[in-house]
Amino acid sequence: MNQTHFLNARLADGSLCDLTVAGGRFSAVAPAANAPLTGAIDLAGQLVLPAFVEGHIHLDTSFYGDVWRPHIPCTNGFDVRERVAFQMRNLEQAAPMAERARNQLELCVAHGSLAMRSHVMVDAAVGLKHVETILGVREKYRDLIDIQLVAFPQSGILSSPGTAELLDEALKLGCDLIGGLDPASFDRDVNGDLDVVFGLAEKRGAGIDIHLHDRGTLGLFEIEEIVARTIASGMQGKVVVSHAYGLGDISAEALAGAAERIAAAGVAIMTNAPGDHPFPPVAALRKAGVTVFAGSDNIRDSWWPYGDGDMLNRANMIGYRSGFYEDWELEAAYDVVSHAGAKVLGLEGYGIAVGAKADFVALRAGHVPEAVVAVPKERTVYRAGREVARGGKLAA
Amino acid sequence: MNQTHFLNARLADGSLCDLTVAGGRFSAVAPAANAPLTGAIDLAGQLVLPAFVEGHIHLDTSFYGDVWRPHIPCTNGFDVRERVAFQMRNLEQAAPMAERARNQLELCVAHGSLAMRSHVMVDAAVGLKHVETILGVREKYRDLIDIQLVAFPQSGILSSPGTAELLDEALKLGCDLIGGLDPASFDRDVNGDLDVVFGLAEKRGAGIDIHLHDRGTLGLFEIEEIVARTIASGMQGKVVVSHAYGLGDISAEALAGAAERIAAAGVAIMTNAPGDHPFPPVAALRKAGVTVFAGSDNIRDSWWPYGDGDMLNRANMIGYRSGFYEDWELEAAYDVVSHAGAKVLGLEGYGIAVGAKADFVALRAGHVPEAVVAVPKERTVYRAGREVARGGKLAA
Incomplete structure (x- = not known):
């Protein structure tokens, strides 16, 4: 040899x-x-x-490498539905999805990420088009980078009739995980939403990775529900809550209890260390035994203009935002973009x-x-x- | 020609x-x-x-280019005096100051900064040694970069007997501005401290640039005192408050009033957009007419391990930390590291x-x-x- x-x-x-x-x-x-x-x-x-682990990206919706698309503000503060509508309009005018996805993939590889988890939009309007395109891109780049795909209900599940069936189909087509989006504030039905997510995960033997932007006690309530269902369904180690902003703006006491339960359920937390609002406290969660990993999240898309696909820079931002100054803390920031991510993605070797x-x-x-x-x-x-x-x- | x-x-x-x-x-x-x-x-x-404007840096105390010096935590939360003591100990073991200053200068120039304001430590222990060394470095690099020096009382003024006289001497030797450090929490005497600072500025026709880390209403109180003295002494346009964390954690009403008075006095605010605590709200201050500019502040020194001397990256961090997403906001972040800095430094051409x-x-x-x-x-x-x-x- x-x-x-x-x-x-x-x-x-x-x-x-x-x-x-x-x-x-x-x-x-x-x-x-x-x-x-x-x-x-x-x-x-x-x-x-x-090689670094890119734990949360959106290969289908970035405009990286396309013409510059200025960020459009929502009418009255941040509004997920309005933002999704901007995204639909922007995507209609964008370069072909496969081309944009390739640009982003190559950006990530060039900076040293060789494993990645990408969310891919599934809803009643786009159906399985995004999934089919990104599955094709994954196949083409198989030798270069390992990609896990999350069937992501960007327009909610109960809010977008037909989505549950599409998510099921996406898993059959080759997606590795089922996603989710704010069961409370978006679908207005925590139990109904999570019934679908955990039901499909069980049916298809898939992992779960849920976008959770809800803040404060509402976000914490949803995390507790996800934790309880994870234990009940024996899915320890296969469930992720992405963003989990709620963990960033609750009391220290509430956080301590929650962190212990999240750790016990083997639920991992993904953060990109956002710039101007609270996010999960990386140090406290790690101390409680929670696996915290990171992703670029959006790169130059309809949500924001930032992102560079560099997970070492992401480690820097995690450290900077977390007030990590000592060597062992900087090493922890690095762990979040490497070994912790590998553990969550279940990477072999x-x-x-x-x-x-x-x-x-x-x-x-x-x-x-x-x-x-x-x-x-x-x-x-x-x-x-x-x-x-x-x-x-x-x-x- | x-x-x-x-x-x-x-x-x-x-x-x-x-x-x-x-x-x-x-x-x-x-x-x-x-x-x-x-x-x-x-x-x-x-x-x-x-070329970018580096508005606040410490040429004398960085270890950039020297061996790695791990950050040492304070015994019980952040303590400026303990931190200054760490710095003294670290500096005794460091490579020669002129060499470290040149490393840092070249880092800044390589990233595109060709004008700079550096604070240089003056206190009873180091006397004028730092000032003399950095004046020499400035002279050597005169053709490459424009440098303004601030005589900076790192150990306080009233707290470190003899410092007032040393500051006066530093201005005579060639420093362009007189600095300051938390008149309330460090010197425990706002009026006594500011009497010296404004007195020397008047005597030597120098500008003023005061480090102000004090938070909340105490920080705001000190800013109000600086604003009042600026107007009383006719120093509009020649006074800076660096850091000014107090502006980052007061009510919107208090901020609105303060911003208006700061703008009227022509007092400029310097921020480096720190990572894990409140800092001056760049957008609100700019809207009120306050000149906000930026600096790297510390680069790999006894205060923290971060810093890269890249003011375009600093603009990115200012935008990221401020939630600047729209094009005009990103342009504002750039203004903070360029035209606004040039205005504060009074750069010609x-x-x-x-x-x-x-x-x-x-x-x-x-x-x-x-x-x-x-x-x-x-x-x-x-x-x-x-x-x-x-x-x-x-x-x-």
Whole structure:
């Protein structure tokens, strides 16, 4: 079997190692021998990290790479329904979905993400069109990046008649998880909404990943319902609440109790560390044993103009927004975009170790805390030991 | 006189122009002629922005370029005195100050800042050592970047006997402004502290730039005192309150009144858009006519590990933290790191226009809003029309 040798790789613990890749996996990780080796790639002390995990993105609705579409404000404060309507109008005028999805995928890979969970819109208006397109894109990029798809009811489930059947069909077509959207404020029926979500998950053996923007005690109530159903249906470790803003604006006492129950149910929390409103307290949740992971969420779409597909920059933002200053805290911010994400996505063979997949990123930093604060854009990305991107550009 | 021609520069209004530089200033800005010109530099549609303004930095206390120094937490929550003590200990072990200052300066220039205001520590322990060193560094870099220095009483004025005299001496030596630090919580004497600051400013004809971390109504009270003294001493347009966290956690009514008075006094507000606590509301202050500008503040020092010296990234953070989504809001975030900073620093000849200094940055973006969300790291930086940095590295 062909072998590739990488010399002088700095691991997260600071040690300098030589790595050998065979059959797409690490076959040896040994202390650096400081000996030249014909045909080997000398990483010259660069930090080697397992490829980042993009835990929440929307491949179907980004305009990245398309013409600039200015953000449109809602009439009277933020309104999810109005925002969804803007999105429908924008998407009608946008470049073909497959092209926009590819632009975004390549952006993510170029920055070092080689595993991803994307939500894909399903509703009565678009039917399964988005799912079919993104399934096609996933197939084309299979060798480059691992993609999980969430059948996402962007217009609600009970609010958009026919959506339950479409979600079922989306799972049959190849989506890995069933999504959800604010069972209370959007569908106005927490039990009815969650009956469909958990019912379909059980029927199809699928995971669950629910968008939950509801704030304060309402958001907390919904999380408690999701936690209870997770335990009742034996789905520990297979359920995610994305955004979960409610955890960011409740009392410390309420949070402590909730965190303990969320951890016990194995429900994971996804945050992108939004800029101007409360979000789940990463440190407190991690301390209670909750798995917190991260995603870019929207990238230049109808919801907002931000996003760069760089999960190392996302770690920086998580640290910055969370007041993480000490080294162990910066390491925690990195964990959120890497190992924690890999755990939630159930990735097999994640890490830099013998037997693990040789999906990794090399960059100039002395250690993980420095990588998180410096966010070096010069990186080389390897998929199964093969260089696939360098300096923000995909290999030809 | 030698001329340099730059073809196909995209201005902020979207127009494509040819720029001519003579004697370090723009001598012509004309619609792009689409004609090749021997010896001209073709910017090929890149966005051309006047060089960014770094409005608040600490050249003497950063460890950027030195060995990594992990952040040390205070014993019991944040404590400015304890933090200053950590800083003293760290600085004793650090690389020579001139070397660290040069590393930081070059980082800023490489990202496109060609004007800067740096605070420089003055207290009974360090005396004028920091000021003398940074004055020397300023002199060495005079051709590359314009630097204003603030004599900064990092250990307070009344709390650190002899500091008032040292501040006076620092102004005589060449500092442009007199600084300050939390007159209430640090010096425990608002009037006594401000008597010294405004007294020295008047005596030496210097501007004022005061660090104010005090929160809530105490911070607001101090701002009101600074505003009243600014008007009483006829110093409108020459006084800055840096940080001004108090403006970030008061009622909307209190803020509205304060903003009006701050605007009337021509007092400017500096923010770096901190990550995990309230900061001055940029939009509301701008709407009231207050000049808000920005700085990196600390870069990898004893206060925190963050900071990258990139004022375009700072604009992105200001926008992200402020919930700026629309194009005009993203343009406002850019204004904070450019034209607003130039106004506060009193820079002569700032902008892309005939007669203005040819200090500019060229980068790939269709317009200002896109530059603020994309933060392209590939930039070319020109000082007086001459390339001084490209792709994050200074010209040899």
